[in-house]
Amino acid sequence: xxxxxxVSSQVPASPLxxxxxxxxxxxxxxxxxxxxxxxxxxxxxxxxxxxxxxxxRGILLFRGQVIDHDQHLAFTRRFGPLAKTGLLGRHAxxxxxxxxxxxxxxxxxxxxETENAAQQWHSxxxxxxxxxxxxxxxxxxxxxxxxxxxxxxxxxxxxxxxDGLKATLAPMRAWHTLFSARSQRLxxxxxxxxVSAEELERMKGHAHPxxxxxxxxxxxxxxxxxxxxxxxxxxxxxxxxxxxDYLFALSIHPAHTYRHRWQAGDLIFWDNRCTMxxxxxxxxxxxxxxxxxxxxxxxxTLA
Numbered sequence: 001x002x003x004x005x006x007v008s009s010q011v012p013a014s015p016l017x018x019x020x021x022x023x024x025x026x027x028x029x030x031x032x033x034x035x036x037x038x039x040x041x042x043x044x045x046x047x048x049x050x051x052x053x054x055x056x057r058g059i060l061l062f063r064g065q066v067i068d069h070d071q072h073l074a075f076t077r078r079f080g081p082l083a084k085t086g087l088l089g090r091h092a093x094x095x096x097x098x099x100x101x102x103x104x105x106x107x108x109x110x111x112x113e114t115e116n117a118a119q120q121w122h123s124x125x126x127x128x129x130x131x132x133x134x135x136x137x138x139x140x141x142x143x144x145x146x147x148x149x150x151x152x153x154x155x156x157x158x159x160x161x162x163d164g165l166k167a168t169l170a171p172m173r174a175w176h177t178l179f180s181a182r183s184q185r186l187x188x189x190x191x192x193x194x195v196s197a198e199e200l201e202r203m204k205g206h207a208h209p210x211x212x213x214x215x216x217x218x219x220x221x222x223x224x225x226x227x228x229x230x231x232x233x234x235x236x237x238x239x240x241x242x243x244x245d246y247l248f249a250l251s252i253h254p255a256h257t258y259r260h261r262w263q264a265g266d267l268i269f270w271d272n273r274c275t276m277x278x279x280x281x282x283x284x285x286x287x288x289x290x291x292x293x294x295x296x297x298x299x300x301t302l303a
Contacts, residue, residue, distance in 0.1 A: 056217055
């Protein structure tokens, strides 16, 4: 197993081979000056510094990266072992089971099952006993207007809680599942008719702490999402709803979010331990078969 990058090591006195530009006040940094086509030759110090910055800022943006699937995976592996793609292997490009395709482009005349993916706020694979650490999403085609992705800073969400509510939530756990009542109500999802019994078992869910301490930064973050969380452990869904609704609304307050306008060649690296993400239908979805509305993304995930 590939070890987690050593973020405790000191950044070397000599300058690192890139520049950092903030994307917003608290969330996100753009990394300028790195070419990810040859990531195997990036120094361990560079990888460690990027990982540390990711934990602090939540997302890293790399623009102008014209890379293929092998180069995408090679960069991902510099930060640790890969997670399974997700639920459905048929969303992987041929020969690349570790990559998840997100697109609205028809294949063989059939609509894509991921054409409206990420329509609710979530962090990836939080329904698993050990959720994904981080994800890397690469843009090949973006609509001429919209097709954005929004990110929420869950450090900020935690900091916005009153001291009394922090104390109340500290010992609590919440149940994360793809069968959450809220998810089905918001999305209209009634069943998963095309998944295997093994996948259905994985989707049943797991309880996680409501307040999570980030394993690298040591900072506390709220760990909830409207897509995944059904109820607090030991509470009914009905009793949980008022407090969950308040926490969901707080976490996506505009002051806690960053909205990214994609360009072809963008790669965004986000930390699932301290961010959530969401893809609004902010383009001509009814006319998505027109080439100017095509959206094609590829995601890798760290275990």
